[in-house]
Amino acid sequence: MQINSYIAQAIIDGAEVKAREVGLPVIVAVLDAGGHLKAFHRMDGAVLGSIDIALRKAKTAVLFGAESEAVWEYCKPGAPAPGLENTNGGLAPFGGGIPLKDRDGSILGALGVSGGSVAQDMEVARAGYAAYQATVA
Amino acid sequence: MQINSYIAQAIIDGAEVKAREVGLPVIVAVLDAGGHLKAFHRMDGAVLGSIDIALRKAKTAVLFGAESEAVWEYCKPGAPAPGLENTNGGLAPFGGGIPLKDRDGSILGALGVSGGSVAQDMEVARAGYAAYQATVA
Amino acid sequence: MQINSYIAQAIIDGAEVKAREVGLPVIVAVLDAGGHLKAFHRMDGAVLGSIDIALRKAKTAVLFGAESEAVWEYCKPGAPAPGLENTNGGLAPFGGGIPLKDRDGSILGALGVSGGSVAQDMEVARAGYAAYQATVA
Amino acid sequence: MQINSYIAQAIIDGAEVKAREVGLPVIVAVLDAGGHLKAFHRMDGAVLGSIDIALRKAKTAVLFGAESEAVWEYCKPGAPAPGLENTNGGLAPFGGGIPLKDRDGSILGALGVSGGSVAQDMEVARAGYAAYQATVA
Numbered sequence: 059m060q061i062n063s064y065i066a067q068a069i070i071d072g073a074e075v076k077a078r079e080v081g082l083p084v085i086v087a088v089l090d091a092g093g094h095l096k097a098f099h100r101m102d103g104a105v106l107g108s109i110d111i112a113l114r115k116a117k118t119a120v121l122f123g124a125e126s127e128a129v130w131e132y133c134k135p136g137a138p139a140p141g142l143e144n145t146n147g148g149l150a151p152f153g154g155g156i157p158l159k160d161r162d163g164s165i166l167g168a169l170g171v172s173g174g175s176v177a178q179d180m181e182v183a184r185a186g187y188a189a190y191q192a193t194v195a
Numbered sequence: 196m197q198i199n200s201y202i203a204q205a206i207i208d209g210a211e212v213k214a215r216e217v218g219l220p221v222i223v224a225v226l227d228a229g230g231h232l233k234a235f236h237r238m239d240g241a242v243l244g245s246i247d248i249a250l251r252k253a254k255t256a257v258l259f260g261a262e263s264e265a266v267w268e269y270c271k272p273g274a275p276a277p278g279l280e281n282t283n284g285g286l287a288p289f290g291g292g293i294p295l296k297d298r299d300g301s302i303l304g305a306l307g308v309s310g311g312s313v314a315q316d317m318e319v320a321r322a323g324y325a326a327y328q329a330t331v332a
Numbered sequence: 333m334q335i336n337s338y339i340a341q342a343i344i345d346g347a348e349v350k351a352r353e354v355g356l357p358v359i360v361a362v363l364d365a366g367g368h369l370k371a372f373h374r375m376d377g378a379v380l381g382s383i384d385i386a387l388r389k390a391k392t393a394v395l396f397g398a399e400s401e402a403v404w405e406y407c408k409p410g411a412p413a414p415g416l417e418n419t420n421g422g423l424a425p426f427g428g429g430i431p432l433k434d435r436d437g438s439i440l441g442a443l444g445v446s447g448g449s450v451a452q453d454m455e456v457a458r459a460g461y462a463a464y465q466a467t468v469a
Numbered sequence: 470m471q472i473n474s475y476i477a478q479a480i481i482d483g484a485e486v487k488a489r490e491v492g493l494p495v496i497v498a499v500l501d502a503g504g505h506l507k508a509f510h511r512m513d514g515a516v517l518g519s520i521d522i523a524l525r526k527a528k529t530a531v532l533f534g535a536e537s538e539a540v541w542e543y544c545k546p547g548a549p550a551p552g553l554e555n556t557n558g559g560l561a562p563f564g565g566g567i568p569l570k571d572r573d574g575s576i577l578g579a580l581g582v583s584g585g586s587v588a589q590d591m592e593v594a595r596a597g598y599a600a601y602q603a604t605v606a
Binding site: 337376 | 471473474477503505506507508509510511512513517520
């Protein structure tokens with residue numbers, strides 16, 4: 059299975075429905091299994107600095123097949139991989155990136171959300187992920 | 196005026212209607228007046244190499260307020276600005292990028308299309324531009 | 333509204349009047365809404381290392397629509413976005429960058445000041461911002 | 470002697486007087502002997518792509534102590550240094566960058582102009598250089 063346009067749009071729509079509920083303009087990026095950009099949308103009013111962050115969160119999630127904040131557990135002070143966050147052109151090891159997997163656990167891509175606080179971004183990203191699950195179910 | 200989500204989506208839709216007519220999966224990127232990504236869509240089947248090209252064509256168009264291929268007139272062999280294509284992090288001085296202007300000529304953004312031959316990309320880009328004009332008229 | 337040359341010069345002049353009062357040679361950078369350089373001046377005697385810092389502070393402010401030091405609240409030790417300061421090509425999450433907004437809160441650009449201590453840079457930046465307000469009032 | 474603020478402003482003013490005569494909004498950058506930015510101004514209406522070009526022309530001129538277009542003689546097809554234009558982070562080997570020298574020929578800095586055709590940029594740059602000469606005479 060691949061992240062096709064239909065799925066990517068469903069993810070963006072699902073995230074943005076939640077973003078409007080929260081009242082927060084966000085950026086949503088969807089990457090494929092190779093980490094290449096499939097779809098991207100910046101809601102009107104989202105800050106420019108979040109473009110790079112949304113892309114990087116999604117990249118972090120697809121590169122490790124894990125939610126972006128999980129990377130921090132490996133590189134935070136005292137953890138065994140200091141500087142891990144500087145590999146791969148720079149990761150974003152905080153919440154808002156979620157990997158997209160199929161039923162056997164293969165990594166199909168990732169989504170990344172940025173625009174508000176980390177907690178808000180994670181809430182919006184989870185809504186995008188729920189839309190993904192509803193679409194591929 | 197700014198390139199809002201409504202306009203950006205109209206541009207992508209207009210380009211993709213034409214791309215399906217032509218039978219060519221393409222990538223469409225829409226940038227704002229500052230050259231920042233507003234919306235992006237890669238149709239299923241478009242080649243990965245076109246991601247960077249679509250983005251760069253749009254960047255070329257917004258940076259100079261001209262269609263991307265116009266830049267080549269300044270830097271082609273014998274022209275007075277050799278190496279111009281290497282400025283600004285690397286331009287794409289060939290067809291497929293079109294600036295978006297308002298009625299007084301201010302640059303509001305640009306669209307970039309890549310996926311097929313330059314002639315095909317230009318045809319698809321012009322369809323995206325026509326949709327822009329229909330939306331802001 | 334845009335940050336035109338008249339406004340940019342007023343900002344630089346306002347900052348430098350204060351800098352001379354303080355006896356501190358500084359660098360002042362003014363960016364537009366897209367984060368592109370509009371005007372820049374390095375006072376005689378300002379250290380070279382402050383060129384990049386003034387530019388980065390202004391970039392930080394325009395990208396997030398917030399004073400540059402506000403970014404640190406999100407990425408300081410224990411905060412939820414570790415590594416945020418490494419996004420967008422590297423931010424300067426300390427004082428001296430101030431966003432320029434219009435009355436409805438739209439981000440029109442930013443100014444960045446560097447040359448002395450953070451407290452001094454912030455004082456000079458605030459003088460530049462006061463000149464901005466006096467000009468657009 | 471150094472390129473102080475008084476001289477840098479005289480150069481920018483001299484160039485912009487000519488640019489207004491020509492009816493062309495340009496960008497003027499002034500670098501010091503180390504190639505570091507001393508002053509920069511983007512006239513209202515100048516295209517964004519010219520920011521990088523003006524800076525690069527000035528850098529090219531100061532790095533080689535020669536007008537920026539002179540570099541092309543060394544790297545044009547058939548010349549002995551192909552690829553020279555790709556050194557130093559990328560040069561701009563076309564007209565619009567002029568080195569600033571003192572009477573014994575020491576390189577004190579450079580100015581770079583971009584915004585129009587190469588011929589126009591060179592005319593504006595020469596006006597900036599004339600202002601330099603009038604100031605240090």
